[in-house]
Amino acid sequence: MKDVAKSAGVSVMTVSRAFKNDSSVKEKTRDHIRKTAEEMGYVFDSLASNLRTQRSNFVAIVIPSVNNANFADTVRGLSDEIEASGRQLLIGNSNYDVQREEKLIDQLLQRRPEAIVLTGGRHTDRARQRLQSAGIPVVETWDLPEDPIGHVVGFSNSATMEALVAHIAASGRSRIAFIGGDGNGDTRGAERRRGFVQAMEARGLPADRLVGIGSPPASMHSGAEAMARLLNDQPDVEAVMAVSDLAAFGALTECMRRGISVPGQIAIAGFGAYDIAAVSVPPLTTIDVTPRAIGQKAGAMIVSLLDGQGLPGDAPQIVEIPTTLSVGGTAP
Amino acid sequence: MKDVAKSAGVSVMTVSRAFKNDSSVKEKTRDHIRKTAEEMGYVFDSLASNLRTQRSNFVAIVIPSVNNANFADTVRGLSDEIEASGRQLLIGNSNYDVQREEKLIDQLLQRRPEAIVLTGGRHTDRARQRLQSAGIPVVETWDLPEDPIGHVVGFSNSATMEALVAHIAASGRSRIAFIGGDGNGDTRGAERRRGFVQAMEARGLPADRLVGIGSPPASMHSGAEAMARLLNDQPDVEAVMAVSDLAAFGALTECMRRGISVPGQIAIAGFGAYDIAAVSVPPLTTIDVTPRAIGQKAGAMIVSLLDGQGLPGDAPQIVEIPTTLSVGGTAP
DNA sequence: GTAAAAAATGTTATCGATATCATCATGCTG
DNA sequence: CAGCATGATGATATCGATAACATTTTTTAC
Numbered sequence: 001m002k003d004v005a006k007s008a009g010v011s012v013m014t015v016s017r018a019f020k021n022d023s024s025v026k027e028k029t030r031d032h033i034r035k036t037a038e039e040m041g042y043v044f045d046s047l048a049s050n051l052r053t054q055r056s057n058f059v060a061i062v063i064p065s066v067n068n069a070n071f072a073d074t075v076r077g078l079s080d081e082i083e084a085s086g087r088q089l090l091i092g093n094s095n096y097d098v099q100r101e102e103k104l105i106d107q108l109l110q111r112r113p114e115a116i117v118l119t120g121g122r123h124t125d126r127a128r129q130r131l132q133s134a135g136i137p138v139v140e141t142w143d144l145p146e147d148p149i150g151h152v153v154g155f156s157n158s159a160t161m162e163a164l165v166a167h168i169a170a171s172g173r174s175r176i177a178f179i180g181g182d183g184n185g186d187t188r189g190a191e192r193r194r195g196f197v198q199a200m201e202a203r204g205l206p207a208d209r210l211v212g213i214g215s216p217p218a219s220m221h222s223g224a225e226a227m228a229r230l231l232n233d234q235p236d237v238e239a240v241m242a243v244s245d246l247a248a249f250g251a252l253t254e255c256m257r258r259g260i261s262v263p264g265q266i267a268i269a270g271f272g273a274y275d276i277a278a279v280s281v282p283p284l285t286t287i288d289v290t291p292r293a294i295g296q297k298a299g300a301m302i303v304s305l306l307d308g309q310g311l312p313g314d315a316p317q318i319v320e321i322p323t324t325l326s327v328g329g330t331a332p
Numbered sequence: 333m334k335d336v337a338k339s340a341g342v343s344v345m346t347v348s349r350a351f352k353n354d355s356s357v358k359e360k361t362r363d364h365i366r367k368t369a370e371e372m373g374y375v376f377d378s379l380a381s382n383l384r385t386q387r388s389n390f391v392a393i394v395i396p397s398v399n400n401a402n403f404a405d406t407v408r409g410l411s412d413e414i415e416a417s418g419r420q421l422l423i424g425n426s427n428y429d430v431q432r433e434e435k436l437i438d439q440l441l442q443r444r445p446e447a448i449v450l451t452g453g454r455h456t457d458r459a460r461q462r463l464q465s466a467g468i469p470v471v472e473t474w475d476l477p478e479d480p481i482g483h484v485v486g487f488s489n490s491a492t493m494e495a496l497v498a499h500i501a502a503s504g505r506s507r508i509a510f511i512g513g514d515g516n517g518d519t520r521g522a523e524r525r526r527g528f529v530q531a532m533e534a535r536g537l538p539a540d541r542l543v544g545i546g547s548p549p550a551s552m553h554s555g556a557e558a559m560a561r562l563l564n565d566q567p568d569v570e571a572v573m574a575v576s577d578l579a580a581f582g583a584l585t586e587c588m589r590r591g592i593s594v595p596g597q598i599a600i601a602g603f604g605a606y607d608i609a610a611v612s613v614p615p616l617t618t619i620d621v622t623p624r625a626i627g628q629k630a631g632a633m634i635v636s637l638l639d640g641q642g643l644p645g646d647a648p649q650i651v652e653i654p655t656t657l658s659v660g661g662t663a664p
Numbered sequence: 665g666t667a668a669a670a671a672a673t674g675t676t677a678t679c680g681a682t683a684t685c686a687t688c689a690t691g692c693t694g
Numbered sequence: 695c696a697g698c699a700t701g702a703t704g705a706t707a708t709c710g711a712t713a714a715c716a717t718t719t720t721t722t723a724c
Contacts, residue, residue: 001710011674016712024671041465046442047383048710051679056379067404075398088439091423107420110378133373220611256613279552281588333680343704348682356702380680383709
C-alpha cells in the first residue's frame with residue numbers, strides 16, 4: 001500500500017480510504033489510485049486489515065463431513081447468506097468425532113471468526129467452554145440440545161423419528177427393524193435410533209431389531225449390506241427404517257436383487273429427503289428436514305446479530321425447524 | 333499475550349516462544365505459561381502471527397459446488413494432506429461460473445493463501461493473471477488444460493468420454509444420445525460432450541442426439557426428465573450416455589417407470605463412479621476418475637512444494653490421473 | 665470578499681505476535 | 695577460578711492496514 005501511495009502521489013491513508021469506497025475520497029483521486037494499484041498488481045492484504053479492525057470477516061461452520069448432501073445443503077444455505085453480507089465461510093469437518101471437533105474449534109477460534117455454526121448439540125466440555133468465552137454468536141444446528149451453548153436452529157431427531165415410526169406402525173406392521181450406526185459418533189444418528197426405540201416401546205413393540213452399519217456416515221453400500229444381514233438373520237421382518245435415505249436406498253436395492261417386493265413384503269423408510277428419495281423407483285418414504293433452510297436461517301440470524309443493533313449478549317434464539325413426512329411408495 | 337506474560341511473570345517473547353514449543357524455553361517455564369494461559373482463557377491470535385510471519389497457514393480450493401460427491405471427495409483427499417501438514421483448508425464455491433470464480437479468487441488471494449487449488453482449466457484472463465502474479469503454487473485439477481497456469485493434477489474429460497463411446501459402440505449400438513448441460517458453464521461437462529461428439533463423428537455415427545438438462549449441476553431428477561423427453565422425441569434410441577452418474581441413474585429410473593429394459597432395449601452409461609453406480613440395480617457402467625486421489629495428489633504436491641526445499645519457481649508438474657472404465661449392468 | 669463549514673488529505677499510534685539482536689544466567693574446560 | 699560456550703530470557707522494531715486526530719483545501723453563506 002505504501003508503494004501504491006508513493007506511485008500515485010498520495011498518502012497511504014488516502015489509498016486505504018480509496019479501497020473501502022465509502023469514505024470521503026475525491027472520485028478522481030480514487031479512480032487514479034485504483035488504476036495505479038491495478039497496474040502495479042497490488043493485492044489488498046486482509047490479514048493486516050483484520051488485525052487492525054479486529055474483524056475477520058468470516059464465519060466458521062463445523063460439519064461432520066463435506067461428503068454428505070444434507071450437510072452440503074446446509075452449507076450452501078449458510079454460504080448464500082454469509083456471502084451476501086460480504087463475509088466468507090470457513091468450513092471445517094469433524095469426521096463425526098467430538099474430539100476432532102474440539103481441536104477444530106480451537107483452531108478456528110484462533111482465526112477469530114465473527115460467528116461459528118456447529119452441527120449437532122453434543123460437544124466436549126472444553127469445546128463448550130471455549131465457545132462460550134469466545135464472545136461471538138454460536139449457533140447449534142440439526143438438533144435441539146437440552147442445554148444449548150447459544151442459539152439453535154434445528155429439530156428433534158428423536159421426536160421426528162418417533163413420528164415416522166407412528167406412520168409405519170399405523171399400517172399394521174410390527175416387526176420393524178432399524179438400520180443405522182451402532183456407536184454414538186454420529187449424534188444425530190444415535191438420537192434417531194433412540195427415537196425409534198422409544199416409539200417402539202411406547203407401542204409395546206419389540207425394539208431389538210437394530211442393525212449396525214459400522215462407522216458413520218451411512219452409505220448406500222453399507223445400507224445394502226446391513227439389509228442383506230437382516231434378511232439372512234430375520235427374514236420375517238416387515239419394515240425397515242434407516243438412519244438416512246442413502247442407507248434406505250441401499251436396503252431397497254438389496255430387496256430388488258433378491259426379488260423381495262417393496263412395500264408388499266417389506267416397507268422401507270429413510271430420513272433426510274435426499275435427491276435419491278424422489279427419483280427412486282418406488283420413491284422413498286422419508287423425512288424432509290429442509291437442510292438448506294437450516295443453513296439459511298442460521299445465516300440470517302448471524303448476519304442480523306452482527307450487522308444489526310443487537311449486542312452479542314442478546315438472549316439466545318431457539319428456532320425449531322419443522323420437519324415433514326414425505327410419503328413415497330416404499331412405505332405408503 | 334501481554335496479559336499472560338504479566339500474569340506469568342515473564343516477557344511476551346517468552347510466552348510467544350512457549351507456544352511454538354520448538355524454541356528454547358525451560359520446560360518448567362513453558363508449563364507454567366501454558367497453564368496460566370489456559371486459566372485465563374487466552375486464545376492465540378493467528379491473525380497477528382500470520383501478519384508478522386507472512387505465512388497464513390492455509391490453502392484455498394475453489395470448487396464449482398460443495399454439493400457434489402465427486403468434488404467433495406477431492407476436497408476430502410486434499411483436506412487430509414493439508415491438515416496433516418498443520419495447515420487449514422479454505423473452500424470457496426464458484427457455482428459453475430467463471431466470473432464468480434474470478435471474484436472468489438480475488439477474495440481468497442487477499443487472505444494470502446500459501447497455495448491455491450482450482451477445479452477445471454478454464455478461467456477468466458484476469459483470474460489467470462492474478463494467480464500467476466500471486467507467487468504461490470497453483471494447481472489446476474479435474475482437467476488437462478492446454479496452457480496451464482501452474483501445476484496440474486487431472487485427466488482429459490474429452491478423451492475419457494471418447495473411450496466410453498468406444499465401449500458402447502463396440503456393442504453394435506449406433507443411435508446413441510448424450511444427456512448433459514447445454515451451455516459451457518460446466519467446463520468439464522462441455523468437454524465430455526465434445527468428446528462424445530468427436531468420438532461419434534470419428535465413427536461416422538450421428539452425433540446430434542444431444543439432450544440438454546439446463547444449468548449445472550446435473551441431478552438425478554434432471555436426468556430422469558431429460559430421459560423422458562428423449563424417449564418421447566426419439567423412441568428409437570439405443571444407448572444413452574450421461575454427463576454424470578446422477579443423470580444416468582435418473583435416466584435409468586425413467587426407463588424403469590416406463591418398463592423399458594436396460595440394457596436390453598437401451599444401454600446407459602454414466603460418469604464419475606458415484607456411490608449410486610455400484611448400488612444401482614443393475615449397476616451403472618461408468619468411469620472412475622478417483623476424485624479423492626486427485627485431491628490427495630494435489631495436496632501432497634503442495635505440501636512438498638511448501639515444506640520441501642523446492643522453490644516456488646520450480647518447473648510446473650503435470651500429473652495425469654488414470655481413469656478406468658467400470659463396466660456395470662447398464663451397458664455391458 | 666471574508667469567515668465559517670465542509671470536504672479532502674495527511675500524521676501518528678496501534679492491532680498482537682515474532683524476528684532479531686541484546687542481555688543475563690549457567691555449565692564446562694583446563 | 696578465569697574464560698568462554700551454551701542456554702534462557704528480555705527489549706525493540708516490524709508485518710500492513712486503519713482509527714483517531716490534525717491539517718489543508720474547497721465550498722458555502724452572508
